[in-house]
Amino acid sequence: MPELEQVLLAHGGGGLLTRRLIEDVWLAAFRDPALEGFPDSAVLEPLPGRLAFTTDAFVVKPLFFRGGDIGRLAVCGTVNDLAVAGARPLFLSLAAVIEEGFRLEDLRRVASSAASAAREAGVRIVTGDTKVVERGAAEGLYLATAGLGVVPEGRDVRPSAVRPGDVVLLSGRIAEHGVALLAEREGIAFSTEVRSDCAPITELVERLFASGAEVRSMRDPTRGGLAAALYEIAEASGVTVVLQEEAIPVAPTVRGACEMLGLDPLTVANEGKLVAVVSPETAPRAVEALQATELGREAAIVGRAFERRERPLVLRTRIGGERIVEMPYGEQLPRIC
């Protein structure tokens, strides 16, 4: 491969080569007026209302996987963090740490995939930064995104807002991102291909609010899975959430893979799911609203909040028993996002 088709240390120097890389890769993919002229900051028109602001770093391995890549993941991850704060995502920043020798072709693929995901989610990538480190000082590419959105009047979702009686909704099948990544990484083939669920959940959130649902709390169950997301909500609200195992959608292949690999699907990462806790009165219309979307077809009521018992999170199993679900301790699957 010709030398110039790889990222060189000099591409990170802030000179002409840096500019060419930015033009050739990022500007070509994102085509945003805010990026023209290499300003130090994007200057944006005033945004009315409360702002939501979030950030994520992405070190996923491998960089390309079934259902997505690090570019799509970075955009969806950040958009989803804004969405579950009740915000309409508007603007993203994207910073890249690239290992010397990384193929420009792969970088363009990542940029193009981030651009598609941004279009899908209705956000603009308006500012960025590119750094290059020596061979061996990173594994290919790490990304960091930050996101900015506006929280419409009247939306007030907080982890601590759940009350006994509230209903837990889940927008679809869990554990697909984590299992897809692991399969890819370890070269495991399942009878049916498992794809990452990596997607923006903005539409799910907008439909939920449009339905008139009283939304108390939302989370996107990424690292730590559904278990971590609900544990944190239950703990912050001082309630106990009881999940119904049989109600939680899990694809049979994914369930099989988890059994084979000794993973609990409840703690495996998702990248395109919404967990929402809503008032009991509005739960039926909330589920209906989610089910009316493409991503939410399999949305279901999966649990309910009760007065606080001994522990914050309990699973009522298929066979009628109860199992305490703890906050996952450490790492089930490293470098999942």
Added chain:
Amino acid sequence: MPELEQVLLAHGGGGLLTRRLIEDVWLAAFRDPALEGFPDSAVLEPLPGRLAFTTDAFVVKPLFFRGGDIGRLAVCGTVNDLAVAGARPLFLSLAAVIEEGFRLEDLRRVASSAASAAREAGVRIVTGDTKVVERGAAEGLYLATAGLGVVPEGRDVRPSAVRPGDVVLLSGRIAEHGVALLAEREGIAFSTEVRSDCAPITELVERLFASGAEVRSMRDPTRGGLAAALYEIAEASGVTVVLQEEAIPVAPTVRGACEMLGLDPLTVANEGKLVAVVSPETAPRAVEALQATELGREAAIVGRAFERRERPLVLRTRIGGERIVEMPYGEQLPRIC
């Protein structure tokens, strides 16, 4: 060293260990209400006016150096990108990619240093993310920050706004950050210790506007140095900037070091300097305003814009000759920020 005094891969898993790390390191240093309860996004009160939004990744080597460390650098770099857009910096995000085995003590030192720099600059760190990669998949620690600020009414600075006759101001001595880093990295001792100039330039910018100066363009001359900053402005504005070599403040030790190492001080990175182009009428009061600040004591008029000549940037040397200054091509000093 006990195992728990190092960052483990499991600290990045999104479970209990991640929470403990965040509480122990980041929340302890930043103490911001927006960070309490681990929300997916910080929700901020409405900000009146145009917004400035920027991001940077930091891969500086070494992580600790004379005059700063990666934490201070990350905060100053992002704050300064907002300031030179004419914005008042308000909020920062901070994402970290940590190598397994990194000492928690060092991470706390970085967090505490980022917190001090944020206080100095008057900004709040309101959202963050922590990822951990295996030993060898990063060199200790990389950071990515994004920044959010408000551009007060009436400020309109753009790289393309410079007109012939406009005056170029520089807030102080150049090339100190790059030389300090290189000295540290290569173990070179100079007769006088060179320290990085890493600092927030927010006060310089505020004083400049308060003086009534008509500010056309501003840059903070980081990667690529003064040369890259002015080349970009001159090119975007369609003018030629002529710099007066004798007017550019360079510390004698730094000049000596550059000569010894074969570096052009014009292209060496700074992390606490302001380059501003102002109207000729308001240049005197602008310099005076900068000189009245601690950081700007040595502020000077270092050049002037002319009708476009053959090339955008020219240096009039001490001995009266003229030298064309090109946009730096690639990397003089890798991993400077």
